[in-house]
Structure formats: C-alpha cells, structure tokens
C-alpha cells in the first residue's frame with residue numbers, strides 16, 4: 001500500500017518558492033534539494049523514474065523534520081510532509097531499512113515495555129556517567145528535563161486507577177507513559193477537575209509515528225490498529241502529546257486501504273483531542289500566579305497537526321501566568337524524531353535558534369505540549385548554561401488548580 005497518490009500533490013506545485021522562506025532545514029543548508037520545493041521535485045522525479053535513488057537524494061529526503069511549516073504557507077496546499085513520508089516508504093521498500101531505523105522501529109518502539117525497562121536499567125547504571133560525558137548525554141533525553149526512564153508504565157502501574165472503560169479515553173504515548181509520569185498524573189488531575197473520569201487502558205503502546213516517519217508503514221499500521229481497538233467505547237480520546245495526537249488524528253486514516261476499516265478509523269480520529277481542548281477554564285485559582293512570566297513553544301504537530309495553539313495559551317493565562325511570546329513560537333525546535341539522531345549538527349543548529357528566541361523573552365520558564373520538544377530544548381538550554389526551565393503545559397496548569 002502507498003500512503004496516498006504522490007501525483008496528487010507534486011502536480012499542484014507551481015515552484016513559487018514560498019515554502020523555502022519557512023523551512024528550518026533550508027535556512028541552514030541553503031541548497032535547493034533541502035528545500036520543500038526541491039524535495040517535491042525529487043519525489044516527482046523518483047516517481048517518474050527520471051532519477052535514481054542516489055545517496056544525495058536519500059539524504060535530502062531524510063533531511064525533513066516533518067514540521068509542516070511549508071504546507072502551512074503553500075498557496076496550493078502541497079503536503080510536502082506526506083510526499084516525504086511516502087518517498088521514505090518507497091525507498092525503504094527497495095533499499096532496505098538502515099540499521100538505526102530497523103532497531104528503532106522493529107525493536108525499541110515495537111516492544112516498548114522491554115525497551116524502556118532496559119533503558120531504565122542502563123540509566124540507573126550509567127546515568128551519572130552520561131550526564132558528565134560530552135557527546136552521549138545530548139543524544140539521550142536530558143536527565144534534568146526527563147527525570148528518569150521508568151521501568152514500569154504509568155498505565156500499568158498501581159497509580160493508574162482508571163482502567164474501567166469510560167467516555168473519555170486517555171492515550172498517553174511512550175514518552176509520558178514510560179518517562180514523564182508527572183505529566184500523566186497532572187493530566188489526570190486536570191481531567192478529573194474538569195468533570196471527566198479518564199479511561200487509561202493498561203495495554204496501550206506506541207502510536208506508530210516513529211515507524212511511519214522512518215518509512216516502515218507496515219509496523220505503523222499494526223500499531224495504529226492496536227491503539228484504535230483499545231478505545232472503542234470512548235467518545236473522546238485525549239492526548240497530552242502533540243505528536244501522538246497528530247498521528248492519531250491525521251495520519252491514522254491515511255494508513256488504511258480497506259474502506260470499512262478506513263471509515264472506522266476516521267471516526268476514531270475525529271474523536272481525538274489535545275487535553276487543552278477539554279480542560280474546563282473555570283477550574284483554576286485566579287490571579288494568584290500573576291508574578292510568573294512564561295513563554296510558550298508551539299510543538300509543530302500540536303499547532304499544525306492538531307490545529308491547537310490558542311487553547312493552551314488561553315488556559316495558561318486563565319491559570320494566572322503572564323505570557324510573553326517569543327519571536328517565532330511555532331518554528332520547529334529541531335527534534336523531528338529520528339532526524340535529531342541522523343542529522344545531529346543540523347538539528348542542533350535549528351535548536352539553537354529556538355533557545356535564542358526563548359532566552360530573548362527573559363521568561364524563566366518555557367511551556368510546551370510535547371515531551372520530545374521538552375527534552376530537546378531542555379538539553380540545549382542545559383548545554384548553554386541557561387537557567388530557563390522547560391515544563392509541560394499540563395504541569396503549569398495543574399499547579400494553578402483550585403485546591
């Protein structure tokens with residue numbers, strides 16, 4: 001199966017170049033092949049067999065953060081992210097997955113329980129060494145931002161008292177389920193305060209986005225089926241992870257060919273919401289936190305994937321925080337899933353632009369709605385010896401709840 005017909009998009013491209021002005025990768029690389037317009041032309045040439053999948057072509061197609069900034073400004077609605085995803089699927093089909101992709105998709109994110117258990121042991125044994133080391137630490141989630149990898153999932157732990165099917169399903173995603181338990185706990189508090197008893201099925205696992213972004217559509221499809229089947233009784237499926245949310249809401253229906261299954265999954269996707277869309281704005285103490293100035297980073301998937309950007313800002317202000325906007329709040333932080341591992345220096349150059357913007361606000365705290373951005377931005381701020389802290393939006397909101 002192909003994700004969609006590539007021709008539907010590359011034929012729409014009129015080569016105007018507007019997308020180049022917002023592409024973080026093009027800003028660094030300054031090469032046409034690295035730009036969204038260049039990638040569109042490469043996908044077209046590959047699909048018409050006018051081009052071989054050379055090393056350089058593959059590099060350009062892997063140098064995409066899937067941030068969708070290009071699609072947001074394209075006058076003709078060209079979805080470069082979808083073209084890049086389907087090209088990666090095509091290339092992995094006849095070129096074979098590279099080792100790192102295979103390990104990440106077939107091992108780490110296919111067996112999350114085992115992988116994260118192993119990760120917690122490694123962190124326990126080698127954690128301090130990694131913190132003090134130079135290179136390794138910054139390739140791993142920042143220990144100061146992500147306190148520890150838990151050997152046990154939040155959804156499978158005794159803390160999870162929400163295993164009875166209910167109208168509001170809560171899909172945690174790997175980073176919250178295995179690492180950011182404080183985010184999970186605060187999200188539950190916000191939902192309960194808003195009159196919603198969440199349903200947190202213990203069997204939840206990876207949403208499939210890592211596999212999809214690396215071209216392994218089959219694994220992504222299997223993982224999507226498993227997630228959809230867990231929430232059959234829910235009227236709303238809440239997430240607190242911008243990337244998982246965008247996967248469930250927008251990429252899931254694209255994965256399915258069978259019309260009946262596609263319809264079922266489309267109905268599931270319509271019910272997916274970010275937590276800031278369902279929290280009751282009247283649950284906060286008012287004006288008691290007026291001295292706390294924060295800034296807000298829009299995760300690409302939360303803003304452009306789920307169309308959620310005003311909701312967290314409104315709730316944060318409602319909870320009493322003073323919001324000071326940075327210059328480019330919705331510019332990608334440079335993470336891009338496996339992008340930050342494959343293109344380390346490029347990723348770091350993009351992240352530095354983000355931390356420059358954050359520091360320029362003078363705010364002591366930056367809030368965001370995706371744990372991946374938290375880890376990536378947090379690691380760079382630590383490296384820069386900045387005192388700015390990165391916090392998930394739900395942690396700030398929960399601190400503003402009425403007693």
Ligand code: SF4
Pocket residue numbers: 012013014015016017018019020036037040073074075076077078
């Ligand atoms: S903005 Fe859209 S139409 Fe213009 S070059 Fe980019 S992809 Fe093509």
Ligand code: SF4
Pocket residue numbers: 022023024025026035036039063064065066067068069070071080081
């Ligand atoms: S999705 Fe982002 S990184 Fe990829 S081409 Fe578009 S703007 Fe550039």
